[in-house]
Amino acid sequence: MEILIDSLYSIVNYKSRYLKLKEILEGIPVSEYKVIFKSNNNYKPLDLEVPYDNCFVVLKHPVEIDFNNLAINIVNHTNTKWMFYFRHFDNDKKEDIIVTPWEVDTMNNGVPIRNVKGRKLLIIKDLCRWTRRTDSGDLRDIWRKDAILIEDGILQNKPVAPYDNSSSAMSYYYYDLGTQPMILKNLCFKRMDETSNVIGLVSVCGQDNVIFDNIEVVKNVKNPVSEDKSLIYRKAITLYYQI
Known part of the structure; x- marks a missing residue:
């Protein structure tokens, strides 16, 4: 499955752009396992801002997402701690x-x-x-x-x-x-200097066999934030980091 993200760049409001990306990713059908991002914008950075508290991108079933070397510049002034949640829910x-x-x-x-x-x-x-x-x-x-x-x-x-x-x-x-791993690959995730609150890349809960492949996380240096963790995992067994 290919996802063409050119339309995201045309959304001027960065909060609305974040919500559109969330809608796209959470709408990946269970039947689709491999997903690759495509763009005709020479993969210029995608600027995003978290729009409201606890606005996570929740991925509930195994999927391999290849961002194809996309760079995400993110700003967070909410209490959202991570952008992605790989998790099961109580039910x-x-x-x-x-x-x-x-x-x-x-x-x-x-x-x-x-x-x-x-x-x-x-x-x-x-x-x-x-x-x-x-x-x-x-x-x-x-x-x-x-x-x-x-x-x-x-x-x-x-x-x-x-x-x-x-x-x-x-x-x-x-x-x-399941038998298939959860994979996130080929992404640069940068928290911008104007960010006032923590925003990490991913939180993993109730999962096994999670792979991060060619992932770069860049934190702001001018405005460091306490409790700064890019990855966190609870109730998880095996995570792999690949370069």
């Missing part, structure tokens, strides 16, 4: 498999978990608090979480610490995963 969580703490701790000795087919991302939370002392000497409550990849019932990794003990109480849910 995609499932709880209809049974996994015991012993099976998680031992990877079930390589034996498949009963009635589990395909690829699953198991998210485990310990309901017993882990409390640690901070550098300032204060106490804060911390709950441990682990992400476990399951392929055709076989656990592919272990938790950081065991759950099969009296001081842990394991709860969990899982996401169904």
Whole structure:
């Protein structure tokens, strides 16, 4: 599938241009996997401004997006933290498999978990608090979480610490995963100096096998912003960075 982006340059308002790009990307059909950007504008930078709070470009199914060496210049004065979200939503969580703490701790000795087919991302939370002392000497409550990849019932990794003990109480849910990776490639993402708030490239949640290929992220130096992270991943297993 090819996306001709020349019409985006004709949109004078950068916020409206952002919304049009969001509409295009979120409208990619599930049946289309490989998407490549095309332009007759010699790929001059595409200037964008985030129009309102929490205005993310949400990609919910595996897709390979090739920006074909496009440069995006972005400005953000909202509380939007990242432009792209690769994620599942709460209604995609499932709880209809049974996994015991012993099976998680031992990877079930390589034996498949009963009635589990395909690829699953198991998210485990310990309901017993882990409390640690901070550098300032204060106490804060911390709950441990682990992400476990399951392929055709076989656990592919272990938790950081065991759950099969009296001081842990394991709860969990899982996401169904596809076989194709999520790929973002050939893009220069630049946050402009006039930006007042953080705007990173992508947040990944509830995914596995995410690939960033030939991605350049340029942050503004004249006006640095606190909590400046270009990539963040939660409840994710495998991410690949390629140059």
